[in-house]
Amino acid sequence: MAGIKVKAKLKGDIVKVKAMVKHEMMTYNMAEKKTGSRDNANFITHVSATLNGETVMDMSTSQFLSKNPIFKFEFKGIGKKGDKLLMVATDLKGKVYKGKGKIK
Amino acid sequence: MERRKFLSMTLGALALAVVPASVRAEDFRKAKPAVWTAHTVDDAIKAMYGSTALTMEGVQLTAPDVASNGGAIPVNFSTDKDVKSIAVFQDANPEAAVMVVSTTKYSVNKYAIKIKMAKSGTITIVAQGNDGKLYAAKKTLDVALGGCEG
DSSP: OOOOEEEEEEETTTTEEEEOOOOOOOOHHHHHHHHGGGGGHHHHHEEEEEEEEEEEEEEEETTTBSSEEEEEEEEEOOTTTTOOEEEEEETTTTOOEEEEEEEE | OHHHHHHHHHHHOOOOOOHHGGGGGOSSSOOOOOHHHHHHHHHHHHHHSOOOBBBSSSEEEEOOOSSSSSTSEEEEEEEEEEEEEEEEEEEESSSSEEEEEOOOTTTEEEEEEOHHHSEEEEEEEEEEEEEEEEEEEEEEEESOOOOOOO
């Protein structure tokens, strides 16, 4: 069961997050080369992060992010130490990956 | 209707087999489908914002001058402007759009990602200001080992 590794740290009034999703991020070209069919392409298409029900980050992504993509992002105005940041990622085939991290 | 027309316009411009499979990119939740199938940076920017008029300021972009591994190129970008979204494009892969992040009311617009580039090229970051301007920054880099073949 694949998931997202989330590390969140509160620095001053900003929460800095580093997240990693384990995913092949197979591009259409790679799928064709390695498996002979572009239908086998699969990569993360959307990632979002929520805290206490509020969305703090929302991004749509493509096949051009690296394998096992790492994202770093920041937000402020919400979240204190101990709060849990939830992250959800979806891939082209519809599989959902989840992860959470406590703000340290 | 408009999307199909745009898709067929973009598709018509391509001579490659990349085209038919790219249409499957339409299940991206947020951005407009034509953005993800656009081959050139200009087409993707036009599909995303309706214009290619960029204001080359307000966005900071850091990426290595030479990427030793084209499969994992660190790209850091940020903006202090009041924006609704930030998009990353490059001209070294079959399609130009890499990602689009929407600003939430909590966002501190500073991001770091790792991308793949098949060959040397230019990365363009476009931040859509709430004032209607498209703030942008570009960086051209050399890629030692192409990144699309894994």
